[in-house]
Amino acid sequence: MTKVAVFSAGSWGTAFSLVLADAGNDVVLWARREELADAINSTHQNPDYQPGIQLPPSVSATHDVEKALAGAEVVVLATPSQTLRGNLTEWAPHIEPDSVLLSLMKGVELGSLKRMSEVIAEVTGAGPERIAVLSGPNLSPEIARREPAASVVACEDEDVARRLQDLCHSPAFRPYTSVDVLGCELGGAYKNVVGLAVGMAVGLGFGDNTTASVITRGLAETARLAMALGANPLTLMGLAGLGDLVATCSSPLSRNRSFGEKLGKGMTTDEIYASTRQVAEGAKSCSSLLALARRTGVDAPIAEHVDAVVAGRLTAEDMMEAFIARDTKAETD
Ligand SMILES: NC(=O)C1=CN([C@@H]2O[C@H](COP(=O)(O)OP(=O)(O)OC[C@H]3O[C@@H](n4cnc5c(N)ncnc54)[C@H](O)[C@@H]3O)[C@@H](O)[C@H]2O)C=CC1
Numbered sequence: 001m002t003k004v005a006v007f008s009a010g011s012w013g014t015a016f017s018l019v020l021a022d023a024g025n026d027v028v029l030w031a032r033r034e035e036l037a038d039a040i041n042s043t044h045q046n047p048d049y050q051p052g053i054q055l056p057p058s059v060s061a062t063h064d065v066e067k068a069l070a071g072a073e074v075v076v077l078a079t080p081s082q083t084l085r086g087n088l089t090e091w092a093p094h095i096e097p098d099s100v101l102l103s104l105m106k107g108v109e110l111g112s113l114k115r116m117s118e119v120i121a122e123v124t125g126a127g128p129e130r131i132a133v134l135s136g137p138n139l140s141p142e143i144a145r146r147e148p149a150a151s152v153v154a155c156e157d158e159d160v161a162r163r164l165q166d167l168c169h170s171p172a173f174r175p176y177t178s179v180d181v182l183g184c185e186l187g188g189a190y191k192n193v194v195g196l197a198v199g200m201a202v203g204l205g206f207g208d209n210t211t212a213s214v215i216t217r218g219l220a221e222t223a224r225l226a227m228a229l230g231a232n233p234l235t236l237m238g239l240a241g242l243g244d245l246v247a248t249c250s251s252p253l254s255r256n257r258s259f260g261e262k263l264g265k266g267m268t269t270d271e272i273y274a275s276t277r278q279v280a281e282g283a284k285s286c287s288s289l290l291a292l293a294r295r296t297g298v299d300a301p302i303a304e305h306v307d308a309v310v311a312g313r314l315t316a317e318d319m320m321e322a323f324i325a326r327d328t329k330a331e332t333d
């Protein structure tokens with residue numbers, strides 16, 4: 001049995017622990033709060049992030065970093081993107097030297113504009129053959145209920161991607177391999193920003209023509225930036241691109257879409273933050289993705305307008321009007 005350490009016990013870390021356990025691994029889930037680790041061990045449920053879901057016996061929880069990491073061949077990272085650098089700096093000295101680091105996160109760091117795999121490389125010094133990402137249409141409540149879903153596990157070293165694919169292939173979860181780490185990460189981070197825009201349209205009371213238009217132009221914007229940075233265009237048409245975009249933008253379970261819906265209904269960003277404990281990565285990554293697009297010389301109207309609404313410089317209504325009023329152009333430009 002492979003020992004896998006999962007950091008941390010939020011919605012996705014908990015649901016993915018169940019996938020890993022179903023796939024035959026010994027899973028240790030690290031929780032930031034000791035009382036949550038105790039609750040998971042005594043009830044086999046995570047009442048804060050996946051209430052009502054029974055975790056398999058091969059999932060145990062701990063608040064002790066060293067204990068979680070000792071002997072772990074794979075370390076899964078599922079914290080909010082903006083805290084990863086700080087968290088990993090504390091954890092890195094205890095990570096086994098040959099272990100593989102698998103990121104489940106979908107964001108881009110503010111300030112540095114680094115993707116999560118880049119932050120992991122910088123903080124741990126691990127080479128590309130030890131760093132992988134998993135991304136796809138994987139809304140955690142559905143994964144936790146074992147509803148069938150697919151995903152992509154990407155690593156520059158294809159053998160490592162295959163090893164991780166075997167590691168998380170369960171009766172309900174089907175991972176595909178890829179070597180396009182950058183494309184998977186940008187697809188995952190960008191779909192959250194598009195999800196915010198779609199949520200705003202929903203909050204304003206608009207229907208399927210509007211949301212389909214934003215989704216499609218969102219995919220074009222994602223592909224434009226990702227390809228300029230070297231991604232394989234086919235990645236954006238796959239599970240980590242179109243697949244995740246469709247899941248996020250269509251589902252009321254998406255925190256990013258819900259966040260956008262609240263903005264569309266007139267709530268402020270601060271009011272929304274105060275109303276939930278869960279992360280909506282797009283509310284921060286709209287700014288870092290916009291900066292990345294500007295640095296790359298790529299037009300990013302959705303990131304630009306979403307960033308302005310999140311920052312309170314524009315209303316959601318004005319954003320939708322601005323989308324329609326922009327200079328007209330060819331679809332493929
Ligand atoms: N929930 C989902 O359906 C999916 C989430 N993801 C991605 O996974 C990542 C984690 O998301 P979720 O688990 O959904 O978030 P969450 O909000 O449900 O949980 C976040 C976890 O991080 C911990 N945390 C919060 N602030 C922290 C800090 N300052 N230091 C250390 N830990 C901290 C929390 O205690 C919690 O365990 C995000 O990048 C998200 O985009 C990816 C696919 C699916």
Ligand SMILES: O=C(CO)COP(=O)(O)O
Pocket residue numbers: 106136137138139140192195244247248253254255256257279280281
């Ligand atoms: O990444 C996700 C689904 O694939 C989860 O989306 P939200 O973070 O918007 O809930």
